[in-house]
Amino acid sequence: MVNRVLGPRQEAEISPALRAYVDRAVIKALRDPVGRRDFALHADGGRVLPELTKVAKGGGWTQSSSGSSPEYAITDDSRIGHCWSIPGSAAQLGIQLSQMIFPTHVSIDHIPLEIAADIGQAPRTVVLWGALDGSVNESRRRHAFASSKVPVPALLYGRTAPKTTSRHKFILLGSFEYDIRGTYAVQTYPLDWCVVDSDLYFGVVVLEILDNWGGNATCLYRARVHGEPALT
Structure with missing residues (x-):
């Protein structure tokens, strides 16, 4: 299909209201394709926790001394x-x-396939864990999952927590696969509905990358955590 440039007469047929609507939509899409507040954003107060930030090395887990900063x-x-x-x-x-938030979604950013030097470095299987802290949360967890209508979140490969916990108690919030051939380079995933419906709130999360798309290294451009503020 050949793209045509609109002539003066055709442009005149577009109402000012429609043009303004399109302009606002384009600006919004360019500014933030997700359209949800990111509670992990450093500029908004999010912080990396070194004790929970590790990389796999030699069959174990250690703090990374090479590569770039996880704050990126x-x-x-x-x-x-x-x-x-x-x-x-x-x-x-x-x-x-x-x-503290009631989490609902997580987004993973990468650069588009068309401009990536090695798309194999994109994360593939990603998991989000939430630190289940506080007596109120524990009470809500027992109450929510005592009912057969709300199933306990499934175990991940027999694990109930990320590899490194730093004494936190965790619950699985969701697992998903980043699609390197997806329509958008920024992809948003809903969390497990049973957690969303349980009214559990979280202030600490762990994003665990299980594998990538075949690269010798992995590049995580951005991890976003979305939800609603918890007034505790």
């Missing part, structure tokens, strides 16, 4: 190469959210 993964700078560079295919990122 909670900034809104998506320039090529401006990512948390992980020397391998598995890692976990601990995040102190800007405030």
Whole structure:
């Protein structure tokens, strides 16, 4: 299909209201394709937790001494190469959210397939864990999952927590696969409905990367955590 430039007469047929609507939609899409507040964003108060941020190395888990800073993964700078560079295919990122929230979605950013030097470095299987802290949360967990109508979140490969817990008690919030051939480079996933419906709130989460798309290293451009503020 050949793209045509609108002539003066055709442009005149577009109403000012429609043109304004289109302009606002384009500006919004360019500014933020997700359209949800990111409670992990560093500029909004999110922080990386070093004790929960590890990379897989030699059969164990350790703090990364090479690659780029994990703080890159909670900034809104998506320039090529401006990512948390992980020397391998598995890692976990601990995040102190800007405030307690009822989480609903998580988004993963990468650069588009067409401009990536090695798309194999994109994360593939990603998991989000929530630190289940506080007596109120524990009470809500027991009450919510005591009912057969609300199933306990499924175990992940027999695990009930990320590889490194730093004494936190965790619950699985959701698992998903980043699609390198997807329509959009920024992809948003809903969390497990049974957690969303349980009224559990979280201030600490761990994003665990289980593997990538075949690269020798992994680049996490940005991890976003969405939800509603919890007034506790």
